[in-house]
Amino acid sequence: MGVGPIRLAERLDEVGFSEIVVVRNKVMEMRAQGKTVHAFHGGEPFFDTPDAVKYGMVRALVENRTKYAASSGIAPLREALALKLKRKNGIDAQAENVIMTTGGAHALYVAFQAVLDPGDDILLFSPYWTPIRDMVTMAQARPLLVPTASARRKGITATLEEFSTQNTRAIYYNTPQNPSGVVFTRAEAEEVAAFARSRNLIVIADEAYEDLVYDGEHFSIASLAGMAQRTISTFTFSKSYAMTGWRVGYAVAAEPLMAGLRKLVLYSTNGVSTPSQWAALEALHLPESQLLSRREEHRKRRDLLVNGLNEIGLECELPAGAFYAFPSVKKINKDSRKAAAALLEKAHVSTVPGLAFGGQGEGHVRFGFSVATEAIEAGLEAVRKFVK
Ligand SMILES: Cc1ncc(COP(=O)(O)O)c(C=O)c1O
Secondary structure (H helix, E strand, C coil): CCCCCCCCCHHHCCCCCCHHHHHHHHHHHHHHCCCCCEECCCCCCCCCCCHHHHHHHHHHHHCCCCCCCCCCCCHHHHHHHHHHHHHHHCCCCCHHHEEEECHHHHHHHHHHHHHCCCCCEEEEEECCCCHHHHHHHHCCCEEEEEEHHHHHHHCHHHHHHHHCCCCEEEEEEECCCCCCCCCCCHHHHHHHHHHHHHHCCEEEEECCCCCCECCCCCCCHHHCCCCHHHEEEEEECCCCCCCCCCCCEEEECCCCHHHHHHHHHHHHCCCCCHHHHHHHHHHHCCCHHHHHHHHHHHHHHHHHHHHHHHHHCCCCCCCCECCEECCECCCCCCCHHHHHHHHHHHHCEECEEHHHHCHHHCCEEEEECCCCHHHHHHHHHHHHHHHC
16 A cells, blocks of 8 residues: 555645735734734724624524525525615626625635636736635636736726736626725726626626725626626625624626536535524615715724824825725835734734735735724824834
């Protein structure tokens, strides 16, 4: 019997492990040593899951709605989401165009697996949310990084043309963007859509932060003419309803893309936890005013943090959406990993190095501002003392 080293599947060789997790572990270690850490590395809402959602879970449990559901999701939730998609996103979806996933992350995972073949290329606006590159690599495809800032300056179509190859099969389109806070305009969405149609590309839209837009408006690319059949739109309950730990998201697509998503959900998770889905349905019944007031609370935090960073000399653009500030840290160190390490070790302020979000993020760090306003004030004070 041959004895040799245990080896993993080769397709995992190039797949990295999130740098955000490395920072999180370091913060936990510092806290265990009794140190106070001003934590800005995270990406979780500052508020609690709404009570209506929690009671929805309790009711589902008490009423024994705890058995296998259809792997695509429970019918009332998919029907309610189809209505929401029509009303709010302008996407002409029926319940059969909606599939429940284990958070937005799983929706993206199944989307990439459904459309990418080994050797395919996919255009990613960069800086991008860290896991995207690894998910693409796991599908044995190649990410083509499109610099968002220069694309917006020089023109989206020309830039997509410049970075595209013969093997380009899809575009990952995230708005509002993590980590830059960029919110693409309707005109920009139209350019991306026209490019996708002209090259017969699939668009994977990531709308995780649709409810957190401070300047401008959220616009769903799948609502444009001819786009519903070539777009997989992904959403999550995590950010809008502070449900990060519940793991409830969804993808929206037409056939034949949906057939691929169904197979992938069936054989990866066999669906989302049944009581979590009943609880998520309660979130959809909450008044829209709650989402709007949360957005305003986030806006206050954004303004406080960004004004403070600029005063300290860490130049920062005002993010139009999501809940991250992405200042330049050249004043500390132009190497973002060194700057983030210095902020953590010397000022006890945790951030994520910009390089973790792609080469276009170098020279910056990401601060998550969905934290208490007092925590922002204390964190700014610690940065101020360190930088001066
Ligand atoms: C851009 C973006 N997309 C999707 C997600 C997915 O979140 P979840 O898997 O919690 O739904 C996140 C979470 O941080 C994100 O930042």
